[in-house]
Amino acid sequence: MPIFAFIRPYKLMAVSALLALLLTAGVSLSLGQGVKFIVDNGFIAGSKAQLSDAIFVLMGLISLLAVGTFTRFYLMSWLGERVSGDIRKAVFNQIVTLHPSYFEENRSGEIMSRLTTDTVLLQSIIGSSFSMALRSMFMLIGGLIMLLITSVKLTLFVIICVPLILVPMIIFGRRVRTLAASSQDAIADIGTYAGEIIQNIKVVQGYTHESREQAAFGAEVEKAFEVAKHRVQQRSFLIAVVIFLTFSAISMMLWVGGMDVLSGKMTGGELGAFIFYAIMVAMSVATISEVYGELQRAAGSATRLLELLKVESTILEPKIPQDIQHHHEMVLEFKNGDFYYPSQPNIAALKGINLQIPKGKVVAFVGPSGAGKTTLFELFQRFYDPQQGHIIFNGVDLTLLNLTVLRQAMGMVPQQPVLFSTDVWHNIRYGRPNATDEDVIDAAKRAHAHEFIERLPQGYQSYLGEQGVRLSGGQKQRIALARAILKDPEVLLLDEATSALDADSEYHVQAALKELMQNRTTLIIAHRLATVVHADMIVVMDQGQIVDTGSHQSLLKTSSLYKRLCELQFDRIEKSQAS
Secondary structure, eight states: OTTHHHHGGGHHHHHHHHHHHHHHHHHHHHHHHHHHHIIIIIIITOOHHHHHHHHHHHHHHHHHHHHHHHHHHHHHHHHHHHHHHHHHHHHHHHHTTSOHHHHHHSOHHHHHHIIIIIHHHHHHIIIIIHHHHHHHHHHHHHHHHHHHHHOHHHHHHHHHHHHHHHHHHHHHHHHHHHHHHHHHHHHHHHHHHHHHHHHTHHHHHHTTOHHHHHHHHHHHHHHHHHHHHHHHHHHHHHHHHHHHHHHHHHHHHHHHHHHHHHTTSSOHHHHHHHHHHHHHHHHHHHHHHHHHHHHHHHHHHHHHHHHHHHOOOSSOOOSSOBOOOTTOSEEEEEEEEEEEOTTOTTSEEEEEEEEEEETTOEEEEEOSTTSSHHHHHHHHTTSSOOSEEEEEETTEEGGGBOHHHHHHTEEEEOSSOOOOSSBHHHHHHTTOTTOOHHHHHHHHHHTTOHHHHHTSTTGGGOBOOGGGTTSOHHHHHHHHHHHHHHHOOSEEEEEOTTTTOOHHHHHHHHHHHHHHHTTSEEEEEOSSGGGSTTOSEEEEEETTEEEEEEOHHHHHHHOHHHHHHHHHHHHHHHHHHHO
């Protein structure tokens, strides 16, 4: 199993745990001989001195067993915690590098389930269940050997019974593994559903759907319970069958062994030792059967994690990245570009795109919803690659540039700003993690955010809540602008940052944007055409194509679509002002 690749760096701890495990198994097997010695030389022989000596040796073995058990348990638990932590980091490191389309096709709740629930299960298995299974296996093998030494005849009963016990283990174990994977998927469904409802709680309550969502969530829980119940049923049946067969065999051995003691064919001590080893073998088999289900469940979790670790990003880094040529006259060029989203391979999001964006200019993209404006921004940041054509950044094809260098050269300010559930310092400093406090404060001032930040309960240390829920829309936008100012990108991408703001907030944000747009190339997705009439170039898009380019005045003459959009918006503004 590839999971062992995560154990390899800690092979010293693993070997030490294995040695401790062998020690405890050896000591446990020695206890049977101690029982034989006590019965034959203490009880039956009637010697108090020999009985005392035997008890003293037995106590020494028990002490050694306790020390070995402590060492084994500590080392295996440490190993489980360490390996599960490494797996969790590896999975997360893989997630943050995957192409965005992966998250369109896979639910975030299921991914989170793999990152949390599956890794916790593996930690339990590696740190506890696997150790128990390995120890029981050693005890089973050692116990069978000692049984053979003690009585070949009685051991035949054990050998005959072992296959009868292993067959149901294998059959039911496979069922448990399949059901375990289904159970984990059901749990992921619950997490996904609950996360979505909690994230959109205002919509749920606004439409008074609390009862409806409670019922729907209850149905998801019941569905998961039914899967889990079936898994538990199979596992319980497996344990019950194994225990019944095991102790039935012990009962038969007791009867045969008792007859041999009565006939003088073996001593009472030998029978006592044999019973001890038989019970040890039985308990080992019972433990293995119980843990086997857990191991099968862990195998399902491991498979899910390894599937995620094997996913390869479709956005690949160049083997030999080229340097950006900052002196190039054209910052961005799109040549003969076609693009289809992976989730919609038959619908062209962009078709026949040819575009040149000069350095230091303000370029606006206008058009109806679904025209492809946001898609262009995503391609410029290389979240996707076009199926046809090339995108050139400062004279170099995007696919030949280091992703980190490319994306550091661009700063995106979306219409709905994304804030993290931390304080103001972290959210602004996300633009440049090594920035000083003075740099952060300066960026906040230039974004017209410093004053309202100072009024927050703890100032820059104020916790903003999930997705910045404690701030207004305008305040969120100014925090996002401060982040972009701190990043100081060569190309600024603005997805109309003022369309959903009130007049006061819009004034502050517009002032911050003027500060941010100075001395850099700025691309603006314009929903409100009044904000881009002074742009150096306006790109009119419709149905994934560029239908016209030019200035505001020239487009009013040459583009019927642009003229119609302007008339619709400006007439609406005049009517609202008149009313």
